[in-house]
Structure formats: structure tokens, C-alpha cells
Amino acid sequence: MYKVATRFLERFFKPATIYKYGFNWSPMYRRTTAKVIEVSNDLYKVVIMMKPNWKNRNFVGTIFGGSMLSATDPIYMIQLMQILGEDYVVWDKSVEACYKKPAKSKIYGEFMFSEQEIETIKQQVLNKNEIDIVKTMSLVDAKQNIIATFNKTLYIADKRFYKKKLKQRQANT
Numbered sequence: 001m002y003k004v005a006t007r008f009l010e011r012f013f014k015p016a017t018i019y020k021y022g023f024n025w026s027p028m029y030r031r032t033t034a035k036v037i038e039v040s041n042d043l044y045k046v047v048i049m050m051k052p053n054w055k056n057r058n059f060v061g062t063i064f065g066g067s068m069l070s071a072t073d074p075i076y077m078i079q080l081m082q083i084l085g086e087d088y089v090v091w092d093k094s095v096e097a098c099y100k101k102p103a104k105s106k107i108y109g110e111f112m113f114s115e116q117e118i119e120t121i122k123q124q125v126l127n128k129n130e131i132d133i134v135k136t137m138s139l140v141d142a143k144q145n146i147i148a149t150f151n152k153t154l155y156i157a158d159k160r161f162y163k164k165k166l167k168q169r170q171a172n173t
Contacts, residue, residue, distance in 0.1 A: 015082060016041050034071030043082050046075055046111040063103035068139055072150050075111045076135050083118055089162040093132060096151040103147045107139045121156055130157035
């Protein structure tokens, strides 16, 4: 559904606009209580913000760690899918969360890729067909205190290779 809607909206809006509002209007992401507040035109930078509210407060009145994790979960994967395009498969593989301080106020997170990173990813996939990368991001408060850090492992593959791999796997079962 999201892919079909995105393809239709690309006729009228920039990818960055679709990305930002698509996330913010999506029931899946709205439930995290976070909001995408900035997306660069090239999609290499995405910024989210989360405020404490009754939907995400834990027993002691701070932002629940699960809310923070879910707010960060889909960003890198979908960001990378949009940057790399249709010839690649991207999946979230794992995440390691490290909570440093209680989140008592608004928190922010930046998801960044550089042109060099994207070129490296494309070259490695060209050479190996599939790779894992680890991206690290932090949620910070307004004073730049680190609240939580997430190490996200992403799987990236050449789409033709991935389809062959799936067919082989299905043939072996």
C-alpha cells in the first residue's frame, strides 16, 4: 500500500515531502508518538522529534524506552530504500539499544548518510551481492545530552541476487 501511494504521489511532490508526510500520517509511525520534522531533498538526512505525553510515558514519568526504539526503527531502512532505488533490497536486521539517561523532555534524532557511504554501499554490493552495515544514531535532548544510542544493522542486497537466493531457499525446503 505504501509503495503504491508513494509512486502515485511522486507525480506531484518531491520525495522528501512524501517521506516526511508519509511517515507523519502513517498509522504505523504515528503510534510511536514521534514526528519526522526534517528531510533533506536528497533524503540523506532525516530528523525526528518526540515529546513526552500520556501515550509514551512509563511508570516513572519519562519516555518509555520502547517508544524511543520504535520511533527510530523504520527510518534508516526506508531512507536507504529511497536513496538506493529499485535495484536493491534493504531489510532491518537487528538493533542494539543503550539507554543512557531518562527522557524527561523533547528528544531529537538525526539519521544521516553521506554521499561517500552510499557509494561505498553500492560498490560493496556490486562486489559481494549482499552486505550488512551498522549505523549508529543517538536520541538527544535540547541540550545535546545523549538519552539513548541505537546501533542498527541493515542488510542490503542486489535485488536480482536476492530473488535468486529466495528461490534457492524455497527449492531446498
